[in-house]
Amino acid sequence: MTGPVFAPVRLPLAWRWLGSWVWRLEHAFERARAAASPHDSRRRIALVMIAFGLAFFVMGIGATHQALFSGNSAEFSGASASPYARAALTDRNGALLAVDLPHYQLYVDPREVWDVQGTQQALAAILPQAQAKRLNKALTGTKRAFVIGGLTPDQRTAIHDLGLPGLSFEDDERRVYPLGNTASHLIGFSDSAGSGLAGAEKALDADVRKAAVTGGSVPLSLDLRVQAALEDELRKAANQFTVRGAVGLITDVHTGEILALASYPDFDPNNAGAADPNALVNRVAQSVFEMGSTFKIFTVAQGLDSGTVRLNSTFDVSHPLTIGTQTIHDYDKGDTTLDLPHVLLHSSNIAAAKIALAMGADTVTGYYRNLGLFGSAPVELAESARPLLPQKWSQNVLASASFGNAIAVSPLAVAAGTAAVANGGTYVPLTIRKVEPGHEPKGRRVFSPQTSQTMLRLLRMNVLEGTGGKADAPGFSVGGKTGSNEKVVAGRIDRNKLVSSFAAVFPADGPPEAKRYFLLVLMDEPHATKETYGFATGGWTAAPAAGRIVSRVGPLLGLKRAPVAATDKATVEAALASGEDH
């Protein structure tokens, strides 16, 4: 019996190669053992130990580095991990102005809801602001759905206590403005996605987001105490004269810091969407006004600084000034000839126009440009408006601009320009950021220190015996200039609609580098009252409010009431008469 004969099988090359590799591997240890000396074993062991040692060392270094410098420590630093988080805003003294607080979003999973109608009624009772349509859709849907966000902890607790199935919450940080309407135009507001939309919230958006990462806060230049006093007096004056709008602004003339900014009417930034659009307008930054006679501060300062006029220069104001078709009048005070101080004290349009015409368009516009009146006021606020400027600086326009017509600027621009008159002659940009003590902002020289000193005395004199008498605040040496301008409505001047203002510096005494503040009070369309004898001009409406404001904020700003003797009329007149300045 013979079995089947198998022919030798020749495997493919790859299989043969694999087989020989496995065979060699199987016997590698035996071959090595046969060939190796004891020294080789030790070497191998040493090499393996070194390799493992190195590997552990590297891993140890990596683990240590990861533990110490991975950056995960921020996770527990108290900073918010939310990409929408915003740091708190505070005033210059640390008082809270805006902060992110925990809120909650309500979700409904209809698959877990037993009683749709009962749930709907219970939620509607607790959340009247919830949209019925959305709630109904969520309750009758097929999957978990969002109902409403921004729930307070109290609302969450109330809903939770209902014990209804299918309701759940998710964290939802919201921006809260605990001061309500206070400083609303300066603080501004942001949207639910954490983007600033107005005021400091928009202007300092990047800073606020950056500070949120580290858990810090962003201090503003605002002083809440000063702001409160300004708003209170402005509101009282606005109610007294039933104005269309009003503006209050206090700045530091040396640092450019905005210490208080009030625009009337105001709004609640917690519910900005429901605010009257008129109230949302930041009249300090967004609105431009023909300021009227407060511009004479610039005209007189320019005249003195350019050498065009001196303190003893006189002006014939006995007849109206006619330029082409335009005739310029003064309020009839029976004046015939005025010296320079009385041009300001009597607020003479004719004399102001003559000063501007004597300087010429190039000189006047050069000063205006240096005073920042040809552009939006340099401040972080996005609302800062550009001025309305004449297309051509003709003689008529030049004369009109000298007493605050023909050019419309924002109150912020007036503040920055007047600060340059009062701080020694340097134009300093405004800021809403807190400036650290000792920091001197960069500015550009516009007027000489002598011009600034003389202007301070003239402004003080105007309060002592000129149109600004009602702005005096005992011991704070208020200097300033009134302004009253008839508004142009539908292309025509409406004599019953005024923009009345008072631009003040306090204290006006002391050297130009002394601590000093600027205050602007502006009433848009004030109405005369019995107490004002039918007048609605700046001297009767804005100036008294300015005096009350200075009296209240002076002590808050660290100013000490000076004895009257140092600031009285005789002292100012003596200083001017000595001719030491011009």
Place this chain on the structure above:
Amino acid sequence: MIGFFDRRWRGFRVVNLVGWGLLAAMILGVYLAKTMAWGERNQIASVEIQIRQEKLRIRLLEAEVAHLEQPRRLEALSAGALGMAPIGPKQEIALDDLHRFERQKPIPAPTLAEPPVFAQADVGAPGVAAKIAVAGPVTAQFAAPQVTQQ
């Protein structure tokens, strides 16, 4: 050195036993270290959560304080409930100027039928009565302030 690698104990190489021992010690060490680290980590996490919650509570309280101290609210309360108003220049005085004010009217006589026992004892002490007379009641000193303008 060779002896050490070849040395055996009950049939096992000593070097192997030492190696296994070290390995066991290392495993145990790593286990203990990780267990302790896990405990510490949990404790740290718990403290951090506590800190975060406290910070959140502080934020809430600060916001509540700011809300309650709204200048307008305080003004309305002080004017409505207490009849207060912003102070005027004549109501202000600097600390440095306090010495300028002398007592402007005599101290009112005590209205108590019988003065308290401690007062009797104090007044009886030498020099004490004079001190009390100079100090006077606070309201008397500020009855008609003259401010600093002189």
